[in-house]
Amino acid sequence: MSEIEKFLKELRLDIKRDTEESLLNLETSITSKINDKIDQNFNFLQRELEQIKETNSKHDKRISAIEKHIRQRNVIFFGVQEGEKSYQELDGTVLQTIKDELKLECDRKELETVRRMGKYLKSKVRPIVVTFTTYGRKIKILKNKKYIQTKNIYIKEDFPPQILETRKELQEQLKKEKEAGKIAFLRYDKLIVREPSMKDSRETEEEKTIKTETEKTKKNRELEITPPHQLIDSNKNTAQQQAIKKNKTQTYKMGKNQSSMKNFFTKQNVISTKKPEEGETPYSSNDSDE
Template structure:
């Protein structure tokens, strides 16, 4: 499954059911939810093998999910997208083959291009590289003058 899982990632591990000659399921508790989600996302890789991974739910939730499973299949036949989340049924209109969520457009600000600098004798430094000068800002000098004037008025 290509998931790195060490002994420090596992909190507890135990077999379920009575001892018999048959195979018994194993209940694994992980120390972090991240590792559990990582394994559940990759459980499809075990489809061709005889192994499977399921999430463990309490008995009342399992009974509720069994009832909702029938309703989910009916909704899928209607063409809606239906999935079970814990003990709830989530139904989204649309084709069952489409993605559950449409990707959001990229809302990041596009960066403006820097102005072209043509090398002249004014902006070429001693190292031979072009240098840029900061554009003077009117407010910068006005604020300095204001602060200077206000401090000098207090002195008088």
């Protein structure tokens, strides 16, 4: 009886051990499969997320390019007092401001759109966004902003909001670079910094020299390549010069011949007027040889 109990006890232990091992293997297998599935799904989701980010980045770039193009011909006027009651009056206010403050004559046809920014508030003067018909007119407006005398009025370029934020963040660095004696300026959303040196001035002089030589070469080429209508005049002038030269040569030869003949006759006159010596008879063209 004791042997049977001992056998059963060992059997139970073996069964328990096998069961625990089987359960552990099963759990490991299930966990591994679940983890593999999760990894696959995670990798798939990660790829999808990266594709979405890339697509959004492309869309952002396109939107920024479109927005930049839309604002490319815009100028914002700040501090221009409100009081207009119609679009035409706002047009007139802008044109008068350009004439008085910027010393420029601007036609109404050069204004594509004119509008105030934001909601109307009595305590606030809203800026005016002006879209010009050409980019060249915008550049001219910005160049002439140095002539503005009214303290409250100033003008700026129109940038997208994200570009304005970037430029604000770069202002502090821009100030530091300028205080350090460097040449620094903002170009759209980038800070351009370079060291001032003699090399820059030498390069500038070299560029001027190259430009001068290029202009000289260009002029020489233009002179060498004569237009057809000038070729006719040139041929005429050449023919006239040749004729004048020929006439001068002929005149010179005739003068030389006349001078020789004159000398000959002069000598003959001297001979004829010379007193004959004893035993000589004066020469006469009428005398004949004996």
